[in-house]
Amino acid sequence: MKKIAAVLLAAVLGAVLTPVASAHPGWAATWTASPQELTDAFGPNWGSQGFDNHTVRQVVRISGGGPAVRVRLSNAHGSTPLRVAGATVARSAEGAAVRPGSVRHLTFGGHRSTTVRTGGELVSDVAFLPVEPLQRVTVTLYLAGKTGPATGHLFADATSYRASGDHRADTSAAAFGEQSESWFYLSGVETVDRTPRRDVVVAFGDSITEGAGSTVDGDNRYPDELAERLRGTKNVVNAGIGGNRVLNDSACFGEKGTARFARDALGQPDVRTVILLEGINDIGFSNFPIDCAKPDPVVTAAELVAGYRTLIRQAHAKGVRVVGATLLPYKGALYYTEAGEAVRDEVNTWIRTSGEFDAVVDFDRATADPADPDALLPAYDSGDKLHPNDAGYRAMAHAIDLSVL
Structure with a gap:
């Protein structure tokens, strides 16, 4: 049913849900981070080793609002395909916490898990999460297996959080005991633009x-x-x-x-x-x-x-x-x-x-x-x-x- 609803909404909005980023009318970029190869040159970074049975939670402030969102993931600098076991988007609360009732499971072609090809990127299906301009949004990725070195953004000037195991749907921050000032795999958030x-x-x-x-x-x-x-x-x-x-x-x-x-x-x-x-x-x-x-x-x-x-x-x-x-x-x-x-x-x-x-x-x-x-x-x-x-x-x-x- 969720897949059917997503397709129906996309048709109403004139949006095309594709596995690559596009400039198709109906979507507008509202947040982005340019992907780069991560390094330990300036101190230890999670991305240089990658992840294994980790949940990574990242908080971003979007610039414009809309009735729904989608998320872009990048494996531009990966040496192997990136397996994402699951992902969510939610309205942010304090730190790694998110607002109860706002968690939405992301899907990719109707499936909660996905693989981003080596050197590629992937855009999620539409997520039914209305957002306001300048609102903070939290994107959480569960990476069940070994990822190898990660694509990301080294100097985020923002705090990201990590937990062991699958905590993608947690509203509490309790499991997220580790922090970083980089972003990982997340390269964009887009909102529905009803009047492109x-x-x-x-x-x-x-x-x-x-x-x-x-x-x-x-x-x-x-x-x-x-x-x-x-x-x-x-x-x-x-x-x-x-x-x-x-x-x-x-x-x-x-x-x-x-x-x-x-x-x-x-x-x-x-x-x-x-x-x-x-x-x-x-x-x-x-x-x-x-x-x-x-x-x-x-x-x-x-x-x-x-x-x-x-x-x-x-x-x-x-x-x-x-x-x-x-x-x-x-x-x-x-x-x-x-x-x-x-x-x-x-x-x-x-x-x-x-x-x-x-x-x-x-x-x-x-x-x-x-x-x-x-x-x-x-x-x-x-x-x-x-x-x-x-x-x-x-x-x-x-x-x-x-x-x-």
Whole structure:
């Protein structure tokens, strides 16, 4: 009966339930995490070994609401097929707890268990769970067997929970005694869009988009703050990866922007606009001696501009607009140099004046110290001279002219 009901609802909504992510009208991205290979380079991580008879519970704040949801799982970096014994979605309570009466068992092609192919992704059937804008939603995965190394998202700036055994339907947090600040396998939540308008905004970039330096579990990243400004009118999803670059892959910071853009930005259902903020790591990493960041060549402004043009062409070919964001000040950061500052200045001048973006947001000027424009305003600095704090991310969101979205 549940399978029949799901099919009937899908027909009414004009949605097509398929085992791959699509931009089909009827669904809109409301939360995302760009998948990457997980590593122990920055400390032990559950994902490097994977899971075995574990339940993983992950809490996310969605940007837009709707009468039903579906969930996207990624095995993009897996070396074997991923067997999911069961999964649920629910409205969040405190910590790992969920609200009684809100738990919905997810199905995949009508079945509660599923397998995600090696290198692939899978979207669940519709789940009858009405959600509101800016609501927290909990997705729980039961992984009964050995998964091997997991696909996930390393720096979540949010708490995930783990329990031994099958606790996918628990409303209590009692079994979830372990915590992590990464996400695992969960790469998207989508809501039914009853009046499709292609108005999802994707924030694409590195750790500054991802939210490094913001309060853990505070939902104070700049895309979160932007979602609050746009509440109920446009969804905002975060496609940032800490350490990510436009032009070079690395073992710990994900695929280069020009390679992952089609999946992480243009592949989001109902995407209309991308805010592009990336390049400071391209400039700085040649002065940042960390093995997993290699290759780390010196990058010129001309090379970065060529990368931006590649992304703009990819977006325009899909009918998606690109808002170019200037690179934030970083004087005093670990990898700052005067030569790198000259490249940043040249790149920012091109972003502001080239006319090649559909619009521009000047995060540089919004966050700079008037007394030293090459540095972050101290009130906006998280402490490393590179990443904003909560107030800085709020200032970034308020620097965006909503009409350009």
